[in-house]
Amino acid sequence: xxxxxxxxxAYGEALLEVGKKYDNVVVLxxxxxxSTKTYDFSKTYPERFFNVxxxxxxxxxxxxxxxxxxxxxxxxxxxxxxxGRAFEIIRNSLAYPKLNVKVCATHAGITVGEDGASHQxxxxxxxxxxxxxxxxxxxxxxxxxxxxxHAIAEYHGPVYVRLGRSAVxxxxxxxxxxxxxxxxxxxxxxxxxxxxxxxxxxxxALEAAExxxxxxxxxxVVNIHTIKPIDKELIAATAKKTGAIVTxxxxxxxxxxxxxxxxxxxxxxxxxxxxxxxxxxxxESGKPEELLTKYNLTAAAIAEAVREVLKQKx
Amino acid sequence: xxxxxxxxxxxxxxxxxxxEMLHAAGSGHPGGSLSAADILTVLYFHEMKIDPQNPKWxxxxxxxxxxxxxxxxLYAALAEKGFFPKAELGKLRKVDAMLQGHPDxxxxxxxxxxxxxxxxxxxxxxxxxxxxxxxxxxxxxxxLLGDGELQEGLVWEAAMAAAHFKLDxxxxxxxxxxxxxxxxNEVVMGVAPVADKFRAFGWHVVEIDGHKLEEIVAxxxxxxxxxxxxxxxxxxxxxxxGVSFMENxxxxxxxxxxxxxxxxxxxxxxxxx
Numbered sequence: 001x002x003x004x005x006x007x008x009x010a011y012g013e014a015l016l017e018v019g020k021k022y023d024n025v026v027v028l029x030x031x032x033x034x035s036t037k038t039y040d041f042s043k044t045y046p047e048r049f050f051n052v053x054x055x056x057x058x059x060x061x062x063x064x065x066x067x068x069x070x071x072x073x074x075x076x077x078x079x080x081x082x083x084g085r086a087f088e089i090i091r092n093s094l095a096y097p098k099l100n101v102k103v104c105a106t107h108a109g110i111t112v113g114e115d116g117a118s119h120q121x122x123x124x125x126x127x128x129x130x131x132x133x134x135x136x137x138x139x140x141x142x143x144x145x146x147x148x149x150h151a152i153a154e155y156h157g158p159v160y161v162r163l164g165r166s167a168v169x170x171x172x173x174x175x176x177x178x179x180x181x182x183x184x185x186x187x188x189x190x191x192x193x194x195x196x197x198x199x200x201x202x203x204x205a206l207e208a209a210e211x212x213x214x215x216x217x218x219x220x221v222v223n224i225h226t227i228k229p230i231d232k233e234l235i236a237a238t239a240k241k242t243g244a245i246v247t248x249x250x251x252x253x254x255x256x257x258x259x260x261x262x263x264x265x266x267x268x269x270x271x272x273x274x275x276x277x278x279x280x281x282x283x284e285s286g287k288p289e290e291l292l293t294k295y296n297l298t299a300a301a302i303a304e305a306v307r308e309v310l311k312q313k314x
Numbered sequence: 315x316x317x318x319x320x321x322x323x324x325x326x327x328x329x330x331x332x333x334e335m336l337h338a339a340g341s342g343h344p345g346g347s348l349s350a351a352d353i354l355t356v357l358y359f360h361e362m363k364i365d366p367q368n369p370k371w372x373x374x375x376x377x378x379x380x381x382x383x384x385x386x387x388l389y390a391a392l393a394e395k396g397f398f399p400k401a402e403l404g405k406l407r408k409v410d411a412m413l414q415g416h417p418d419x420x421x422x423x424x425x426x427x428x429x430x431x432x433x434x435x436x437x438x439x440x441x442x443x444x445x446x447x448x449x450x451x452x453x454x455x456x457x458l459l460g461d462g463e464l465q466e467g468l469v470w471e472a473a474m475a476a477a478h479f480k481l482d483x484x485x486x487x488x489x490x491x492x493x494x495x496x497x498x499n500e501v502v503m504g505v506a507p508v509a510d511k512f513r514a515f516g517w518h519v520v521e522i523d524g525h526k527l528e529e530i531v532a533x534x535x536x537x538x539x540x541x542x543x544x545x546x547x548x549x550x551x552x553x554x555x556g557v558s559f560m561e562n563x564x565x566x567x568x569x570x571x572x573x574x575x576x577x578x579x580x581x582x583x584x585x586x587x
Contacts, residue, residue, distance in 0.1 A: 058472050060437075
């Protein structure tokens with residue numbers, strides 16, 4: 001693993017690249033450009049940047065109109081406000097008419113930290129993946145973020161990208177990593193159990209697999225960066241192969257990655273499962289690392305869930 | 315010279331189509347469709363640069379029906395203009411039909427934005443106006459809001475932004491017919507004084523009788539002459555306009571006419587077909 005980078009920082013860099021590549025990329029923000037990292041784009045391409053003020057519904061509505069006129073809007077604010085406050089505008093003005101808007105939401109999850117529960121979005125994956133026509137992407141590191149931003153700029157349709165505030169370890173190789181929307185990545189082959197993770201929990205899943213190896217447990221690790229459309233083939237195959245699954249996400253266990261994986265598994269190859277995530281609760285203020293520990297979003301929690309699920313495996 | 319007689323005939327045809335399609339559909343919104351018929355007549359048959367043969371023509375003007383429940387008036391205008399066959403009107407709101415209860419831009423030629431959830435079309439129209447500015451196009455963007463719609467918070471987010479971005483290529487009409495589902499606006503939730511509110515938000519405001527074609531035409535001309543400000547055309551209208559028993563009757567907001575009422579309405583609008 002190399003240096004730690006926040007996915008929002010990688011997003012800011014990627015925006016400059018896609019902005020250079022495509023004249024019709026425009027960026028919108030709701031008074032958070034320095035936090036969401038759209039700021040550099042706003043300085044480089046001021047004529048293609050629109051700050052709508054603290055008005056997230058209008059952020060999405062204006063983006064819809066720009067897309068209807070052929071632009072590729074990247075709309076950014078915090079995940080809480082994008083997926084929550086603007087939910088219905090995303091549903092009716094973006095997804096229903098399948099408009100080409102990329103909602104890139106930062107400060108997702110409990111690692112928002114000190115700002116506390118009001119700003120810690122733990123429901124956004126659930127909300128966004130319930131909408132028809134939506135693509136939902138949760139990058140694991142900076143490398144994957146950049147690759148994803150390039151991929152969604154080429155893809156035509158509405159996308160929700162979930163980005164984080166805090167730095168995360170880089171697990172993918174910048175030079176060789178290939179990103180494909182809807183295709184999961186097997187990061188480590190194994191045969192006893194599969195850990196399916198997304199976002200910041202992917203590096204923790206790898207850590208957990210290492211710890212489990214010392215106990216003689218050979219875990220497969222799968223990165224599901226696209227929650228929707230989910231890679232059904234890969235999930236069904238790995239469930240069949242290892243016979244047990246643990247999911248890991250920085251999100252409520254209701255409706256997120258764990259639910260999405262379970263939906264696939266029960267219809268293809270039912271196996272025992274455990275879900276690591278926040279247990280249907282709100283967060284609180286604290287340092288990100290402290291909160292991850294308190295809410296059991298750690299490699300140790302994943303390893304423990306693996307030991308539990310293996311007891312149930314036939 | 316504008317041929318007002320011809321426009322008046324088109325407005326009547328649109329009103330007849332509204333009655334006929336709502337009767338056939340068995341549900342829908344006659345009141346707010348009839349009140350907007352004259353505005354849409356002027357936009358589609360006098361003002362807007364559009365091409366029914368090429369609905370996605372890049373340099374076209376755009377109209378967004380933000381009060382999406384008035385879909386029948388939009389569909390009647392689009393069909394009359396030739397965007398799709400009039401036979402479609404008879405299938406409104408039926409399963410497998412092209413014409414949805416509220417406008418669907420993916421399925422219906424000439425519909426610029428999917429609307430129905432109030433406030434959202436207005437917000438989207440700003441994006442279209444910004445895109446036209448970015449591309450240095452002369453395209454103009456028109457949108458129509460209901461008066462009850464003004465109670466949505468998003469309307470005021472968009473009103474603030476349109477003035478901030480100096481969208482002088484954007485013209486918003488408000489169909490000020492005074493009634494919403496639960497009763498008069500001023501009883502349900504007062505929206506007055508609308509003109510003052512928009513002026514305070516930085517808009518150029520023109521007040522007209524929304525049923526006088528000459529006033530609608532003149533107001534649009536004033537909007538086009540206005541630089542650096544979006545224009546609001548506050549159109550005083552009568553809900554259910556043109557059908558005596560529907561006029562100013564709140565019960566006709568969301569009820570389709572049955573045969574007897576449809577026949578009566580069509581008789582008032584120039585005889586049975």
